[in-house]
Amino acid sequence: MRQVSVKRLLDDNADRLELHWKGGRQGGNRTLTGDSELKATVGQVGHMNLIHPFRIQILGAAEGAYLRDLGDGAMQVSVDRLFTPELIAIVVANGEPVSPYLLDQCNRHHVALFTSPQPSPHMVDVLRLYLARMLAASTTLHGVFLDVLEMGVLITGASAIGKSELALELISRGNGLVADDIVELYRISPDTIEGRCPTVLRDFLEVRGIGVLNIRTIFGETAVRPRKLLKLIVHLEDHSHEAFSDLDRLQVNATYQDVLSVPIRKVTIPVAAGRNLAVLVEAAVRNFVLNQRGIDSTKEFIERQQKLMEDGD
Numbered sequence: 001m002r003q004v005s006v007k008r009l010l011d012d013n014a015d016r017l018e019l020h021w022k023g024g025r026q027g028g029n030r031t032l033t034g035d036s037e038l039k040a041t042v043g044q045v046g047h048m049n050l051i052h053p054f055r056i057q058i059l060g061a062a063e064g065a066y067l068r069d070l071g072d073g074a075m076q077v078s079v080d081r082l083f084t085p086e087l088i089a090i091v092v093a094n095g096e097p098v099s100p101y102l103l104d105q106c107n108r109h110h111v112a113l114f115t116s117p118q119p120s121p122h123m124v125d126v127l128r129l130y131l132a133r134m135l136a137a138s139t140t141l142h143g144v145f146l147d148v149l150e151m152g153v154l155i156t157g158a159s160a161i162g163k164s165e166l167a168l169e170l171i172s173r174g175n176g177l178v179a180d181d182i183v184e185l186y187r188i189s190p191d192t193i194e195g196r197c198p199t200v201l202r203d204f205l206e207v208r209g210i211g212v213l214n215i216r217t218i219f220g221e222t223a224v225r226p227r228k229l230l231k232l233i234v235h236l237e238d239h240s241h242e243a244f245s246d247l248d249r250l251q252v253n254a255t256y257q258d259v260l261s262v263p264i265r266k267v268t269i270p271v272a273a274g275r276n277l278a279v280l281v282e283a284a285v286r287n288f289v290l291n292q293r294g295i296d297s298t299k300e301f302i303e304r305q306q307k308l309m310e311d312g313d
Contacts, residue, residue: 003031004134006089006112013130017123019091022098023113024106030088032056034135042086044135045127047120050081056089056127057082060120064096076101083109093120136186136194137260144205145183145195145228147176149285152195152228154183154264157236161271164207166236169278171205176225177215180205185230187260193230232288233257233266234281254291265291 007028010019032044032055043049045056048063059067067075079102082090090106092098095117106113116123143156144167155163164180171177179197186194203216203224216224256263267284269277287297 002135002138003033005029005031017118017126018116019114022115023103024111026110027088027112032088032131032135034137044131046124053084053086055086058120058123059092061094061096079105087111089114091116091123093118093123132188136188138184138186139260141183141185143183144180145178146170147178147225147228148281151232151285152230153285154230154233156233161236161238163236164205166277167205168207170281171215171219171223173278176223177205178225178228185259187262191262193259193262194227195230196227230264232285233264234284235266235268236271237268238271
């Protein structure tokens with residue numbers, strides 16, 4: 001289960017959001033977990049909400065004015081309602097003054113209190129994106145993940161089938177490496193998968209017979225990518241494999257592979273002597289882009305054949 005502590009959240013966003021730790025320092029070790037661990041009525045981060053509370057409540061200019069207009073008694077009642085068991089942090093944005101009562105309650109309940117001069121909508125947008133990346137459902141797959149023609153492509157296949165050699169050829173053609181061997185995949189939205197590289201493997205590609213290559217050093221900064229959205233899986237299959245005879249040569253029906261419950265388009269390419277796999281992978285990516293735009297070459301070919309047969313009749 002992925003999680004992030006309050007202290008980690010502050011360290012990662014302090015400079016960008018100009019966050020300052022005002023109170024509740026005892027709550028620095030409290031953690032946020034993924035959405036699946038939350039109750040249906042609780043969210044991760046948002047503007048102050050007493051009905052569907054957030055784990056991080058943001059108080060901007062509108063919220064500050066609302067609390068001040070309530071008067072001391074009603075204001076204290078509203079502040080007390082903020083402190084649900086799920087609350088782990090409060091951010092007072094827009095440079096708003098911090099109520100002494102709010103500060104006291106944060107210290108009492110061990111809830112981190114941050115301040116920032118930045119506007120509250122910006123705070124919400126940045127923290128939501130940050131938490132979406134940090135707390136995303138994740139898995140790992142074996143393969144080589146590349147940026148091919150600005151498209152995230154995962155190359156899979158049996159061991160020693162030539163994935164790394166193919167990746168090296170694609171990199172030499174101007175494409176980029178994201179990860180080799182182990183690819184970390186995160187579902188950052190309901191239908192979006194992002195691929196990243198484990199820190200220890202970053203920039204490296206292992207090629208049998210040569211060893212481990214530092215792609216950044218050999219090909220330069222533009223040859224590596226920190227992350228990429230997964231759009232296409234290219235599976236390499238040995239030509240002698242008995243299942244290859246069942247391969248749909250026309251690819252009338254697109255095939256997909258579920259990754260974290262998200263269907264990802266999958267193309268199977270047979271490996272055989274004399275085949276230029278790098279060209280085939282780039283062609284597969286170009287064809288996929290056309291499919292996304294509603295252009296299907298296979299269907300056009302079939303329709304042309306049918307029209308010729310109909311005209312012949």
